[in-house]
Amino acid sequence: MKIVVTGKGGAGKTTISGALARLLARGGHRVVALDCDPSPGLGISLGLGPEATEAAPAVLNSLVALGHTHNDPDPDPEDLLTRFGVDGPDGVRLLVGGKVEQLAGACVCCGSHSTTRKLFSNLPHEGRVVLADLEAGLNDLIWASPKADDIVIALAEPSAKGFEIARRACELAETMGVGQRIVVANRANGADVETLSELTGLAAVAVPDDPAVAQADREGLAPIDVDPQSPALLAIASLAEQLGLVPALAAAQPERRG
Amino acid sequence: MSTRRDGRTAGRPDASGGGVMQMRRTNGGALRVGVVGSGGVGKSMISASLARILARRGRSVLAVDLDPNPGLAYSLGLAPNDDGLPAESTVRVEKGGLYGWAPAPEVDLTTAALTLSRVAPDGVRYLSPGKIDASGDAKGEVKRCLGTVRQMVDLLEAPWDVVADLEAGTTTPYEGYARFADTMVVVASGAWRSCVAARRLLALFPDMPAVVVATKSTPGASDASRWGLPVRHTIPFDPDVLEAERHGRAPIDVCPDGPALSAVAALADLLLETRPMTVSAPRAAAHR
């Protein structure tokens, strides 16, 4: 199973990806979380903390440091996962694509557009959930090119532009033939959910604005480790159920796998 | 290195108002600002509000949209559309097996900002690279227009205050999209991720003056300085801004005197006070 999370900048992609990954792992899945943002930060929402998040090796930078160029054949994604993946809480394995650090650094330009973006397509997903937290905007969704049996989750923050980007993402996913498209109104009120549902023709899932989530992010903590019963977390748990990947109620309970 | 041909290094800004022609004669001290930061921190809100505040002070302002995702037009109060640049205004250039796009030779760079832009409220000119639509043709149209807009802003000779709103994150700044600027506005909320992104952005431009802006701050809550950012300016959280954007209205039309917009006005003061008055050689020579 592969899931891509997309949407406007700041829509909550990383927050929701992190929480979803943890909940799916608690529901008994082997989860690989791909951080596709060249300014990586998914580790925070997975609960690795600031130091381990910053220390997580990025595939592309690591390869370039080893002399890999874009003319070399694509490395085996399973091998990359073994070499550069980092284990986080609940057994979620984090793989960071690439990191932009300094102008004189690695050749991230060609790399982030080929090596790392191919990871999503190439990483085998039998017996595991591969969840990709994309860079802001529609471009990365095009690059990730999800297929018919993948799931696309399009998030919107409550703004007209956020709604519009989510609408385009859903339409793009449909054009790509993606079967399961889910649209989420994050930090939303009832009217936002209606607006987004109307715009996309899909029943939008609501995740409420939750001070506990914002607070966790200011502290560099995963919301799920701060308060797994907070309103936003409960809504993300029901999203996990809706995906058909976790039995009802199991998702919100810690330490109960299987 | 010499001064720009347009005389940007000469004299004080023209704050007397008036039209483009007037501004073109006395263009000293025009702003060239790139607004960068991680997703959703408020780059477009700040860019748009800054542009309109500068225009209300009588300056000629070009709001440049460097993000192929819908955003800046909403915050400006301009009906959003997907229009990029007409085909005849751009030309494909090949270089070492690669290709890019540039303004066509016929394009007069002193007037391009006028002829290829749309008029937004307060007379702000809005230059757009077009938008990625549901067809997903990001590599075609948008690449052509974005490539040209970048170059155009790089080469622009007219005395415009340029405020450019970049795409979220580090990718396009890394790719040089902010090269035109002489000051970077680096925006971060209090969240760890946005602060780390800001730090990465500052590292990308070690030699460019940068103003670090902490946004959406609330009393009592820690902000970007907590994660080691040298915060220069703060823009408070204002629920009226959220409400305006929710309904697709420009914040400056809804809460012009609220705390957030007042803070953007103060940012305009800060940028005008600290703007560099000497810049490098005119780059337009390369265009000819």
Ligand SMILES: Nc1ncnc2c1ncn2[C@@H]1O[C@H](COP(=O)(O)OP(=O)(O)OP(=O)(O)O)[C@@H](O)[C@H]1O
């Ligand atoms: N439901 C929520 N309630 C309160 N705050 C939230 C909620 N969801 C997200 N946030 C906050 O919004 C900000 C942006 O969230 P996040 O980093 O997950 O967005 P993103 O879409 O991944 O951003 P980017 O485009 O930079 O990758 C964070 O500070 C986060 O704490």
Ligand SMILES: Nc1ncnc2c1ncn2[C@@H]1O[C@H](COP(=O)(O)OP(=O)(O)OP(=O)(O)O)[C@@H](O)[C@H]1O
């Ligand atoms: N000072 C503020 N107070 C309250 N809400 C704000 C403030 N500034 C911005 N916002 C809210 O944050 C949302 C994101 O702002 P904006 O679109 O300007 O961010 P951005 O950095 O341009 O995002 P993107 O990365 O997607 O381009 C807006 O929809 C608005 O609701």
Ligand SMILES: [Mg+2]
């Ligand atoms: Mg993110």
Ligand SMILES: [Mg+2]
């Ligand atoms: Mg924006």
